[in-house]
Each structure stands twice: as structure tokens, then as C-alpha cells.
Ligand SMILES: Nc1ncnc2c1ncn2[C@@H]1O[C@H](COP(=O)(O)OP(=O)(O)OP(=O)(O)O)[C@@H](O)[C@H]1O
């Protein structure tokens with residue numbers, strides 16, 4: 001029956017697919033979606049439970065306050081790595097967030113609809129897709145090689161490189177949601193453009209902006225690859241970010257690969273700490289968004 | 294040098310032939326053309342708006358009413374590709390000139406939009422926004438001026454107790470009057486209103502109409518409306534737009550009872566639009 005679409009046979013076709021067939025398709029789709037959800041949640045629960053069970057046994061007060069113990073020796077902790085991760089993440093946030101927000105403002109306000117704006121938009125999307133190890137290599141070639149040694153600063157820059165496009169994207173998207181009418185109202189009162197952006201648009205989009213920043217922080221705080229070539233690692237307390245700096249993710253990598261049982265246990269503990277940190281940030285963002293809605 | 298004279302048609306004697314000195318908010322539009330990109334939507338608009346009066350702009354949807362008044366405060370410049378040619382004189386000064394201070398221009402010409410858009414801040418801060426922008430006032434005077442503006446917009450009694458609540462928590466009609474208070478606070482000479490009551494209930498509409506009647510004692514009101522009764526009730530003069538051209542202007546009563554153009558008659562008797 002090769003009737004062109006839209007001719008008088010339409011009614012017949014509708015009748016045929018109705019009832020049993022449609023119901024069957026509907027049920028199959030529902031079942032497939034259900035199975036997919038179960039697999040997803042199941043794997044997540046599995047990972048989390050293993051991390052919690054094996055990580056919890058490593059946690060103690062000294063785990064947060066002490067330096068790593070030598071192989072085989074009891075006690076010790078990863079206090080230096082936790083502090084280092086906090087410092088590197090804070091440095092990355094300080095570098096990446098303002099740059100990302102400004103890029104987002106450009107995309108949403110000044111560059112919208114221009115050729116260059118379209119180009120920047122494309123570049124931001126490309127940057128978001130760059131594998132994190134490339135960010136590490138880039139900073140390694142740029143900074144570590146020219147300075148001559150690994151440093152926490154280089155690590156912070158590599159992470160900032162990863163944060164910037166994420167923050168720019170969410171900032172631009174959230175600002176685009178603010179109705180033009182609000183901008184026009186402020187401009188019509190005589191406000192210059194920058195004031196409209198800072199006092200009205202930022203304020204209207206603040207929950208979204210904060211969410212973007214927190215998600216970017218959560219995303220980079222679990223990165224290992226960019227730190228391998230930049231911050232490296234260190235068995236000492238971080239004095240400044242000028243030299244190799246201890247951090248949780250590279251520590252997990254090293255300790256988990258080591259043949260020593262107490263180091264492997266420390267790696268599980270570090271995994272739990274990072275997981276809890278990221279989980280906290282995610283819950284915080286949900287809470288912020290929920291309260292705004 | 295000044296061959297340009299602001300319109301004094303039907304205006305009180307305050308204007309006179311030396312319009313620059315007297316800030317009455319008289320507007321004179323000369324040969325205004327407007328383009329969205331290469332698409333022209335206003336054609337040779339010429340219009341005299343006397344100071345301290347209410348002028349209604351009517352016409353079918355899409356005829357360019359909003360576009361026309363959005364040139365007065367140059368808000369259209371926010372968007373790329375929108376441009377115009379022609380002249381608009383406010384009290385004798387061409388506001389489309391390149392040396393015009395946009396910030397001061399927009400203090401002198403306020404605008405109310407179809408949908409009220411309170412800023413994401415308290416009622417007080419909404420009204421104080423323009424004041425803080427243009428003046429550095431001591432707190433006590435700021436408070437007084439905010440109160441005056443809210444009273445001027447007939448909103449004070451309703452919000453006196455919730456000055457520090459978010460402006461977005463008010464009702465639609467209250468939000469629109471909040472926007473009017475916000476615009477009035479900086480003491481403009483002209484108030485542009487683009488269908489200010491189309492999202493407001495009848496009671497709120499009546500309040501805004503009354504308000505407009507009182508406002509014309511101190512400023513010029515230009516109001517776009519789809520509601521013919523509203524135009525007849527509140528305006529002194531009316532301009533009828535059709536397909537980007539001003540077909541007819543005149544005293545409101547004359548235009549409604551005895552239109553001189555066929556198109557005007559057809560529109561006001563409801564035959565199209
Ligand atoms: N941003 C824009 N880009 C391109 N064309 C536009 C734009 N805004 C309006 N136009 C066109 O300009 C013409 C006039 O529009 P305008 O909004 O001024 O009409 P209006 O008289 O205010 O209509 P309404 O009564 O529906 O508000 C219309 O044909 C419209 O399609």
C-alpha cells in the first residue's frame with residue numbers, strides 16, 4: 001500500500017497501530033527504561049557501598065592530621081594530601097571562576113549574536129570536551145618545563161583550565177534565562193550596561209551561577225590526570241604551592257598501585273573522603289536550587 | 294540657529310517659542326524611519342506631542358507602536374541591527390544626536406512595559422534603584438523620595454508594611470504600579486507606557502488610569518493601548534498608526550467622533566485590527 005502520506009488512508013493507518021500494538025510498544029519502552037535505571041542505580045550503589053565499607057575502616061583522627069606512615073608501619077594519615085587538595089582546588093577556583101564568569105558574561109551579554117561570540121561559544125564547547133589529561137600536558141609544557149619543576153600552582157592552573165569552560169557555559173546559559181525585559185527596565189531607568197549586568201542580571205541568576213561554580217569545583221576536585229604532570233605529589237605538608245604538592249587523587253593512584261597493605265587501605269580512605277566531599281557539594285547545589293524554586 | 298521649535302499645539306502657555314528653557318516634556322518627532330536589520334517597519338513618522346498631556350497611540354497589532362516609542366529613550370540600541378533615521382526633539386534638543394548622554398536621557402524619559410518586571414530585590418530597593426543611580430542622597434532623603442514615589446504611584450498604602458519584602462511578591466497590578474513608582478522616583482519629564490494595563494485586572498487598570506490623569510499635571514505621558522475606550526477615557530490627543538505610518542493625529546474626541554481618514558474610521562469602529 002504505497003499511498004503518499006497524508007492522503008485518505010490516514011484513518012486506516014491510525015486504527016491499525018492503535019490498541020494492541022501501541023500498548024505493546026509502550027510496555028516494551030517502559031520495561032527497557034526501567035531496566036536501564038536499575039542498572040545505573042545498581043552500579044552506583046555498588047561503587048558507593050564498596051568505597052564506604054573499605055574506606056571507613058581507614059578513617060581515624062590521625063588519618064586527617066598525620067603525614068603518611070612508611071610502608072608497613074602502623075598509624076599515619078593523609079593530612080598533607082587533604083590540605084594540598086583543598087589548596088589546589090581553592091587556587092583553581094580563584095583562577096578559573098572569575099575567568100569563566102567573565103567569558104559567560106561575554107557570551108550572554110556582549111557577544112550574543114556576533115560572529116566572534118559564536119566562535120567563543122564554539123571554543124567553550126570544545127574546551128569542555130578536552131580530556132583532562134590534555135589540560136595537564138598543556139600546563140606541563142607551558143609552565144612545568146619552563147620553570148623546571150612541578151608545582152601546586154601548575155596543578156591549580158590545570159584544574160582552572162578545566163573549570164573555566166564549565167563555569168562559562170553555565171553562566172552564559174543561566175544569564176540567557178533572565179528575561180530581556182528586566183535588562184530593558186534597568187536600562188530604561190538610566191543604568192549603564194555593566195550595572196545592569198552586575199546588579200540585576202547576576203542577582204536574578206545568582207542561584208544558577210552559584211550552582212555552576214559548585215559543580216565545576218566538584219568536577220575538578222576528583223581529577224587525577226591533570227595533577228600527575230603538574231602538582232605531582234609530595235610526602236610532606238604543603239608549605240606553599242611553589243613546589244610539588246601533596247594531593248588526594250595522585251595519592252590514591254600511587255597508594256593503590258603500591259604493594260603495601262597499609263598504603264592500599266589509605267587509598268580507600270582517601271577515595272571515601274573525596275566521594276563525601278563531592279557528594280556534599282552536589283547536595284549543597286541541589287539545596288540551593290530547591291530553595292530558589 | 295534654532296529653527297527647531299518644540300510643539301506647542303494645544304499645550305498650556307508654558308511652552309512658548311523658547312522651548313529649550315522650559316522643561317515641559319514636549320516632544321516633536323520628525324521623519325522617523327526605523328529598521329530591523331534591512332526590514333523597515335516605521336515610515337516617515339512625524340508627530341507633535343505637547344508637554345504635560347496624555348497622548349494615546351493606537352493601531353492594529355504589528356503596526357509599529359512599540360517600535361515607535363522605543364526610539365524615544367533609545368532603548369532599541371541595546372539590540373544589534375536595529376537603527377533609525379530622523380529626528381526627535383525633547384524640549385528643543387535632538388535626542389537622537391550622537392552627543393546625547395543616554396543615562397540622563399533615560400532619567401528624563403521613563404518607560405513602563407507591558408509585563409511588569411520588578412527587579413529581584415525589595416520593594417524599597419526597586420524604587421530606590423534609579424535614585425541611587427542618578428543621585429547621592431542621604432538615607433533619610435532617600436526614604437522620603439521612595440515614599441513620595443510610591444504615593445505618586447498610588448501604591449503606598451498597599452506596601453507600606455512590606456517595603457522590605459521582595460518586589461516580585463506583589464500582585465500583577467501592584468507590580469505594575471511598583472514599576473511606575475520606580476520610574477517616577479527619578480522625576481522624569483516624559484513617561485512612555487507600552488500597553489501598561491494589558492496584564493492587569495479591571496480594578497488595577499482603573500487605578501493606573503486615574504494615576505495617568507494625575508501625572509499629566511507634571512509630565513508628558515505617551516501611552517500605547519489596544520483598548521479604544523481607554524484611549525478615549527484618558528488621552529488628550531491620539532495618534533493612529535497603520536503599517537508603520539502615522540495615518541492620523543488629533544484631539545482624541547475629534548479623532549474618535551469624526552475621523553478624517555477611512556482607515557482610522559474602520560479601525561475605531563472595529564472593522565479590523
Ligand atoms: N526584534 C524584532 N526583529 C524584527 N522585526 C521586529 C522585531 N520586533 C518587531 N518587529 C516587527 O516590527 C513590526 C512592528 O512591531 P511592533 O512590536 O512595534 O508592533 P506593535 O504595534 O507594538 O504591535 P502590538 O500591538 O502587537 O504590540 C512588526 O511587523 C514586527 O513583526
Ligand SMILES: [Mg+2]
Nearest residue numbers: 358359360487
Ligand atoms: Mg507593542
